[in-house]
Amino acid sequence: MxxxxxxxxxxxxxxxxxxxxxxxxxxxxxxxxxxxxxxxxxxxxxxxxxxxxxxxxxxxxxxxxxxxxxxxxxxxxxxxxxxxxxxxxxxxxxxxxxxxxxxxxxxxxxxxxxxxxxxxxxxGETSLQAFCLTEPNAGSDSTAIETRAEKDGDEYVINGQKIWTSRLDVSDYAIVVARTTPKEEVDKKTKGISMFLVDVDEAVSAGTLDYDQIHKSASEFVHSYSVYFEDMRVPEEHLLGDEGDGFYQVLDGLNEERLVIAAECLGLGRLAVDRGVQYANEREVFGRQIGKNQAIQHPLAEAFAKVQAAKQMTYNAAAQGAEATDLGALANMSKYLASEAAFEAADAAVQTHGGFGVATEYDVERYFREARLTRLVPITQQLVLNYISEQVLGLPRSY
Ligand SMILES: Cc1cc2nc3c(=O)[nH]c(=O)nc-3n(C[C@H](O)[C@H](O)[C@H](O)COP(=O)(O)OP(=O)(O)OC[C@H]3O[C@@H](n4cnc5c(N)ncnc54)[C@H](O)[C@@H]3O)c2cc1C
Structure with a gap:
């Protein structure tokens, strides 16, 4: 390193x-x-x-x-x-x-x-790795979720479908976000959503929770699933927080979590630059190290500078935490910059490796696919830019 x-x-x-x-x-x-x-x-x-x-x-x-x-x-x-x-x-x-x-x-x-x-x-004895929010018709707009939780005595009965639930296969429990009040019956679409803790094994054994793997081209060892709930019963004690306030609970702490996502992108960016530099120093073409060529050096140097710049913002914001004047802005800008820097770093590392850039044994193709993924999750770069445009620059809402 x-x-x-x-x-x-x-x-x-x-x-x-x-x-x-x-x-x-x-x-x-x-x-x-x-x-x-x-x-x-x-x-x-x-x-x-x-x-x-x-x-x-x-x-x-x-x-x-x-x-x-x-x-x-x-x-x-x-x-x-x-x-x-x-x-x-x-x-x-x-x-x-x-x-x-x-x-x-x-x-x-x-x-x-x-x-x-x-x-x-x-x-680590028990795991709560899965968070079921995204649905086929509700990704960037999570208030559009249609999964329903209806009270029946001292239980809630959940019906609906989720997609992209990651790590369900390694989770003893999952958090499921569902509508307790239909969208048509609330004055704001952010209301009427609730959060539940679900015992995964119990629901699978009862035949009320089923899931299929989504095959994907990045993060292959972290599996994501389509999840189906059919009359899944959850005891009322497993409602997390207040009924109807789930959306606000999801937002709670989201900015600090986003800084940690940014840090994960920074780590990937560092890894990619390191691997690129190592190969640039080792590989000889035309009788000289490829690292002697500025066309090899500059993309790595540029990516390194961008990773470090994003790190300054991320760490500065993390140090301020909840005390920051505008943590939302800092967290979103950090995630945006760190993700772009990771992508540039991974791209430079692939290019540095020439044909071996796509050979799995050199790993950089994996970093590239992962860096591409960071531009999509847990929130897309466009939605981050929407936030900066509206909340920071005061531009009109675009959607
Ligand atoms: C590998 C992986 C793991 C995931 N893990 C989980 C998980 O564990 N739990 C979970 O709940 N979810 C998970 N997700 C879902 C993830 O949060 C969503 O994929 C993400 O929020 C984007 O939603 P979407 O895919 O439905 O895209 P859509 O919302 O359908 O958007 C499609 C495109 O349109 C753009 N777009 C939409 N509206 C606008 C607008 N107003 N302005 C500009 N651009 C716009 C988006 O940016 C995007 O590029 C995961 C996704 C992936 C790929």
């Missing part, structure tokens, strides 16, 4: 500790490990279990429930290092859901649920 990566942002003592610990873990999972997981399309259980055993899945969970009680400021470091450590954005995505869904449970779950589940989530 290029030492140049570490010299532009001054880390706090806690951040340094996180960086060192995560680098130690990542050192045990080399390039071959991640390549093999990708080729087999197998979830990196050993890696995630190690993070769980060492308490990292509970980085954001309160200490009273067995968590590490840290904040976004440390989580950006953890996730950047996981991505930069060789696994890329996909490795970060393998654990991201569990970290953030557990926070939703802490913020909105009943005391009984928290006492029962949060310590096990912090240690």
């Amino acid at each position: 290029s030492p140049a990566n570490d010299q532009f942002v001054e880390l706090t003592e806690n951040q340094r500790l996180v960086q060192k610990s995560i680098r130690n873990i990542c050192d045990d999972f080399d390039r071959e490990y991640w390549r093999e997981q990708s080729q087999k399309g197998e979830y990196p259980h050993e890696f995630v279990d190690t993070l769980g055993e060492q308490g990292w899945l509970g980085i954001l969970l309160p200490e009273e429930y067995g968590g590490a009680g840290m904040s976004t400021n440390e989580t950006v470091v953890m996730m950047e290092e996981i991505a930069a450590g060789g696994g890329g954005f996909a490795a970060a995505q393998a654990v991201h859901g569990g970290i953030y869904n557990s926070v939703a449970l802490v913020n909105h779950g009943s005391e009984d649920l928290k006492e029962e589940l949060v310590p096990e989530l912090a240690s």
Whole structure:
């Protein structure tokens, strides 16, 4: 890993500790490990279990429930290092859901649920990796969800379909977002949506939850699914927060989570630049290192500068956290810039490798596919630009 990566942002003592610990873990999972997981399309259980055993899945969970009680400021470091450590954005995505869904449970779950589940989530014994929001007719516009949850005695009965639910296959529990009041009956489309905790095995055994894998060309070891609910019964105690307020609960903490997504893009960008530089120094063509050509140097240098610029913004915003004057603007701009920088870095790394840029054994084609994905998820770059246009620049709403 290029030492140049570490010299532009001054880390706090806690951040340094996180960086060192995560680098130690990542050192045990080399390039071959991640390549093999990708080729087999197998979830990196050993890696995630190690993070769980060492308490990292509970980085954001309160200490009273067995968590590490840290904040976004440390989580950006953890996730950047996981991505930069060789696994890329996909490795970060393998654990991201569990970290953030557990926070939703802490913020909105009943005391009984928290006492029962949060310590096990912090240690990785139990997993809450899946978040079911997106539907065939509701992606960027999540208020358009049609999945219904209707009260029946002391239970809710859920019917509907989700798509792109990631990590359902490795989740003991999932968070499902559904309409408790139809859109036509609320004065604002953001109202009438609720959040539920679902026991996945129980629902599958009851035959009320079914799912099919969506085959995709990036993040192969993190599987995504189409999910079908048919009269799925959920006890009322598993309603998270207040009925009808689910959309606002989804937004709660979203800016800080977006900074962590930005950090995952930064890690991928660093990884791609490092790999490009390494190959540029090794490969000789016309009797000289290809790295001597400015046409090889400049794209890598430009990508490096952009990754570092995005990092300045991301880390600065993470340090301010909720105290920032406009965290929404900072988080959206950070995600946009980090994702673009990762894409440029991966593209430069592929070009540097010549024909081997598309050979799986050099890994950069995988980084490229992942970097492309970061422009789509968890929110598309256009929707981020919409936010900046309207909320920051004061331009009229375009949709
Ligand atoms: C690998 C992967 C994993 C995912 N994991 C999860 C998950 O675990 N849980 C979950 O709930 N969801 C998940 N998603 C879904 C993801 O959040 C959505 O794909 C994303 O929000 C975009 O929605 P969409 O795909 O329906 O695109 P659409 O909303 O159909 O948009 C299509 C295109 O139109 C553009 N567009 C639409 N409206 C506008 C506008 N007003 N202005 C400008 N451009 C516009 C969009 O930017 C996009 O380019 C995942 C997706 C992928 C690909």
